[in-house]
Amino acid sequence: MKTPFYSMLLVLLASVIGSVSAVFFKAGAARLHRQWSTLLLNWRLMVGVGIALVSSYFFVLAVRQGELTVLYPLVSLGYVWTLFWSRVFFQEPFTRRKFFGLGLILLGTAFLALGR
């Protein structure tokens, strides 16, 4: 079974959307206290769950056609967007090590595209 390129694009889309949900989870987690209400009435966490559901919708569409050996590793592209959002929203610094790790992930992704 071959993996269509649009399946790869759908995983890419799912990874972008998924990384946005992580921002809301992180922001919501920062507002958790001992009271259960801070978990259950936490609109940031609810938005995070909603966005994660949208992301998983596109992921399922993606893996309908194509090989999991190619498509699943592409999920790691999420780390690329997360690094960017972490800097924008949480002022986490870029470091040389992070760039190196991301470079390896992108290179691995390119190899998977070649091996599909």
Add this chain to the structure above:
Amino acid sequence: MSTNSIVKGARPSFRFSQRQSIALVFGCTLFGAAAQILIKSGANGLFSSSPWAMFSNPFLVTGYSLYAVSTVMLVLALRDGQLSVLYPIISLTYVWVLLLSVVIFNERLNLFKILGVALIVLGVSFLGRKDGE
């Protein structure tokens, strides 16, 4: 950064040792990989691309439930464990999914796929390390 600065006023009622955190993350990779196999099985059998078809698919529902369990295990492990130790273990999920896809879905491996996953595992391992570590 301490956990308390993120979750103000919260004091965890229990802590995991480093070894327990490693075991948790390892378990998380197994659950995560099993979830992906179920999700793929569910997706293969979908007759339509509507969200409702997905919500009513037992494979997808089971797969995403397992995924939720693995995420909770990961969060607990990350709370108490060292990131530089746990991240390389997390990326084992990619290895399990690769092997399981071959065994269960008869997918073929080639040099590009193996190198691609190896690079991703290495890259994710690097992300967990601090500069100068």
